[in-house]
Amino acid sequence: MSTEAVVIPRTQHDPAPFARRLFAALLVGAVLLPLAAAPAGAKETEKAFVNAAVLRRALATHPLRTLDGKPVAKELLAGEVVVVSFWATWCKPCRKEMPRLEKLYREIAPTGGSVLAIALDLDIENVRRFVKANGLTLPVCHDGPDGLAQSIALDAVPLTVVLDRQGEIAYAAAGADEAQIEQLASVTRRLAGAPRTAVSVETAR
Numbered sequence: 001m002s003t004e005a006v007v008i009p010r011t012q013h014d015p016a017p018f019a020r021r022l023f024a025a026l027l028v029g030a031v032l033l034p035l036a037a038a039p040a041g042a043k044e045t046e047k048a049f050v051n052a053a054v055l056r057r058a059l060a061t062h063p064l065r066t067l068d069g070k071p072v073a074k075e076l077l078a079g080e081v082v083v084v085s086f087w088a089t090w091c092k093p094c095r096k097e098m099p100r101l102e103k104l105y106r107e108i109a110p111t112g113g114s115v116l117a118i119a120l121d122l123d124i125e126n127v128r129r130f131v132k133a134n135g136l137t138l139p140v141c142h143d144g145p146d147g148l149a150q151s152i153a154l155d156a157v158p159l160t161v162v163l164d165r166q167g168e169i170a171y172a173a174a175g176a177d178e179a180q181i182e183q184l185a186s187v188t189r190r191l192a193g194a195p196r197t198a199v200s201v202e203t204a205r
């Protein structure tokens with residue numbers, strides 16, 4: 001497997017053996033590989049292990065808060081290009097990806113794009129230290145391993161999904177090798193630079 005992905009440790013929360021979780025993570029990576037390698041602009045939602053409707057519903061109903069405790073105004077993301085990244089400070093590929101996502105966030109923000117980084121750490125202080133040390137300005141939420149990630153059956157990080165202005169999955173990748181990061185950035189730039197169309201909050205969800 002060419003992707004880099006790390007199994008989410010849930011030893012305190014998940015009684016399942018490590019081997020089963022590892023198999024699930026490898027399966028996730030294998031399923032996502034064809035989507036990650038798809039040509040820029042291709043929409044292959046059916047190949048992503050997370051269905052677009054399931055992810056939209058989870059994002060719309062699960063309460064997310066930024067590191068300073070403020071709720072994420074999800075309605076503000078409707079009709080925009082949104083990069084959703086599930087990550088953790090203990091994940092080496094995630095630490096590699098975050099500065100690149102910060103750069104992408106600053107690039108697409110003026111055109112209505114955004115990046116939402118959802119940290120799965122147990123300790124929010126680890127997330128705060130990482131954000132401060134790396135000068136991150138993109139929206140970062142702390143949700144832990146048993147929140148939104150569990151509701152969509154996520155077993156490995158990083159998982160990065162690009163949602164277009166209609167809320168559909170335009171790109172998804174498990175891992176953060178150079179080719180995936182560049183493909184993610186390319187797809188996001190193209191979508192963020194496209195003209196907006198009228199999209200209702202309900203449709204975007």
